[in-house]
Amino acid sequence: MGKLQTWLKGYIEIYVHGNHPERFLSLLHNKQIHIWDMKPSEDGYLFKMERKHFRDLDAIRKKTGSQIEVRNKYGLPFWLFRYRKRKFFALGLILAGALVYVCSLFIWDINVDGTYFYTDEQIQMRIEDEYVTLGQRKSQIDCNWLEEQLRQDFPEISWVSCEIIGTQLNVEIKETLEGTEIVNEDTPIQDIVAAKDGVIVEMITRSGTPVAKVGQTVSKGDILISGVIHIYDDFDEVLETDYVAADGDVIAETVYTYEDSFELQYYEKEYTGVHQTAITVEVVNWVQEIHLPWKDFTNFDVVEENHKLRLGHTYYLPFSFTVSERREYIPVMVTYSEEEAKARAEERLQRYIDNLSEKEVEIMENHVTIECRDGICHAAGNLVVWERIGYGRELIIPSEPQEETTE
Numbered sequence: 001m002g003k004l005q006t007w008l009k010g011y012i013e014i015y016v017h018g019n020h021p022e023r024f025l026s027l028l029h030n031k032q033i034h035i036w037d038m039k040p041s042e043d044g045y046l047f048k049m050e051r052k053h054f055r056d057l058d059a060i061r062k063k064t065g066s067q068i069e070v071r072n073k074y075g076l077p078f079w080l081f082r083y084r085k086r087k088f089f090a091l092g093l094i095l096a097g098a099l100v101y102v103c104s105l106f107i108w109d110i111n112v113d114g115t116y117f118y119t120d121e122q123i124q125m126r127i128e129d130e131y132v133t134l135g136q137r138k139s140q141i142d143c144n145w146l147e148e149q150l151r152q153d154f155p156e157i158s159w160v161s162c163e164i165i166g167t168q169l170n171v172e173i174k175e176t177l178e179g180t181e182i183v184n185e186d187t188p189i190q191d192i193v194a195a196k197d198g199v200i201v202e203m204i205t206r207s208g209t210p211v212a213k214v215g216q217t218v219s220k221g222d223i224l225i226s227g228v229i230h231i232y233d234d235f236d237e238v239l240e241t242d243y244v245a246a247d248g249d250v251i252a253e254t255v256y257t258y259e260d261s262f263e264l265q266y267y268e269k270e271y272t273g274v275h276q277t278a279i280t281v282e283v284v285n286w287v288q289e290i291h292l293p294w295k296d297f298t299n300f301d302v303v304e305e306n307h308k309l310r311l312g313h314t315y316y317l318p319f320s321f322t323v324s325e326r327r328e329y330i331p332v333m334v335t336y337s338e339e340e341a342k343a344r345a346e347e348r349l350q351r352y353i354d355n356l357s358e359k360e361v362e363i364m365e366n367h368v369t370i371e372c373r374d375g376i377c378h379a380a381g382n383l384v385v386w387e388r389i390g391y392g393r394e395l396i397i398p399s400e401p402q403e404e405t406t407e
Contacts (some may be wrong), residue, residue: 017044208246
């Protein structure tokens with residue numbers, strides 16, 4: 001901020017030489033005139049000082065017999081003087097600066113990062129529809145409140161951080177995959193229950209009372225680790241009951257049913273090279289499309305590229321333009337060979353398996369078969385996997401019955 005104020009007020013570079021330049025500098029110090037960037041030059045010194053102190057130098061010059069020269073002038077006053085004949089140019093720059101400042105008071109972009117189960121678009125649309133609209137003043141946005149609302153709207157979110165940087169609202173998200181909830185001091189009292197049917201193969205209990213055991217077949221909704229802890233005496237009678245947030249890892253063997261099919265005949269796009277472009281300009285809520293009369297394409301693809309104007313990485317402005325291109329193509333009938341069809345079915349199955357692996361699901365057995373008949377390629381079967389199936393379900397503490405008193 002100090003540098004900006006100095007530039008707005010203007011400053012100059014002075015060269016002092018001749019008789020006693022060191023005494024000249026000493027008198028500057030005595031008069032409390034601030035100088036900076038001082039360095040020796042030829043038989044004198046170069047330094048910078050604020051423009052407003054320039055008239056004070058004349059008395060010091062006469063007292064010391066030194067000579068002074070103005071080498072350079074910096075700052076807004078000198079810049080305006082230099083372009084004083086270009087008033088409209090200077091006025092345009094001032095208005096542009098004022099417009100950028102006004103735009104900096106509002107939110108013009110929402111960035112969502114870290115999603116997996118949900119999509120960035122889902123979170124962003126929810127925020128824009130319910131909580132923060134583009135063009136809203138930054139001072140009206142409560143990031144802590146917005147974080148709470150998003151956690152309530154999207155149960156799979158375990159952690160969310162909202163931060164305003166420049167004119168952009170940054171939303172950082174971490175999701176909890178099924179069976180991997182994070183238990184901390186804020187977690188309510190809960191049981192760990194089964195998210196699906198399976199046979200338990202591994203089980204670790206960190207808090208709570210284990211109910212199921214390795215090798216046991218469980219059904220969806222069964223309690224695996226209870227949040228109820230009983231304390232017994234030497235006669236196996238309950239002395240005390242405590243309630244905690246159950247925590248642990250329960251891995252079970254489960255089965256995924258897989259089914260996929262597609263036709264052996266399909267249409268492939270053969271592009272003709274003929275295309276047409278349009279530009280859509282958006283300024284806040286004003287939208288204008290610019291293009292020549294559309295050509296009559298029977299079959300075409302539309303490719304769009306949106307460009308938002310910004311200064312730096314996070315200082316977005318309420319101006320954008322979209323380049324739309326229509327590309328004509330001719331549909332050509334193509335038929336897969338049996339080998340090609342099976343290879344494509346294998347690729348689609350592998351993508352499905354890779355998606356499961358990203359969710360920490362370990363594939364143990366693959367019983368999917370692929371065959372082609374009646375012009376269709378079929379892939380069907382099941383996958384035997386090991387995965388976490390435990391998730392937290394809030395535990396309702398039963399109220400103690402009130403004792404009746406008789407008079």
